[in-house]
Amino acid sequence: MIERKAEVVWEGGLKDGKGKMKLGSGAYVGSYSVGSRFEDGIGTNPEELIGAAHAGCFSMAFAKILNEAGHNPSKIETDAKVKLVKEGEGFKIESVSLHTTVDLVDIEDDKFLNLAEKAKKNCPVSKALAGVDISLKAETISMKV
Numbered sequence: 001m002i003e004r005k006a007e008v009v010w011e012g013g014l015k016d017g018k019g020k021m022k023l024g025s026g027a028y029v030g031s032y033s034v035g036s037r038f039e040d041g042i043g044t045n046p047e048e049l050i051g052a053a054h055a056g057c058f059s060m061a062f063a064k065i066l067n068e069a070g071h072n073p074s075k076i077e078t079d080a081k082v083k084l085v086k087e088g089e090g091f092k093i094e095s096v097s098l099h100t101t102v103d104l105v106d107i108e109d110d111k112f113l114n115l116a117e118k119a120k121k122n123c124p125v126s127k128a129l130a131g132v133d134i135s136l137k138a139e140t141i142s143m144k145v
Contacts, residue, residue, distance in 0.1 A: 021049070047093065051080035054096055054125045062100065062119035069115055075103040095133040105142045113138060 005024030010017055015034055021044060022029045035041025055078040066073050078100040085094045098120065104112070116138035120126055126134055 047082040047084050051082040055080040057123045057125035058098055058119055061123040065115050065119045071107055073102045073104040077101045093132050097135045099137045102140050103142050104140050
């Protein structure tokens, strides 16, 4: 079993408060606030970190699935847009839109798209976000051989 850790310290009330997020590995330490979450303030936010986690997880899962199908991508670039919407008294993550571009030769479009969908379905972060609408746009950037 693998267990990962993150730490957060929040100081103050919601509107006047501020926080720090730290990944257990120490690879990232940063601030967050109401301004960075709901406006364009300096710092990160939970949705941005979820997007990074989802894009990273999907990219690794896609590389694995492509390798198992006999394909070796030279690069996979994925971005994630996480949509936060107001719901009743609070907010919810409504959707995640993944867009991936893969540098890969010699794969049929249908096979490529099927493998991309398989990666989306089997990525652990996608599974964790099962209650969220997850869309995927996948494309190759290399010429087909």
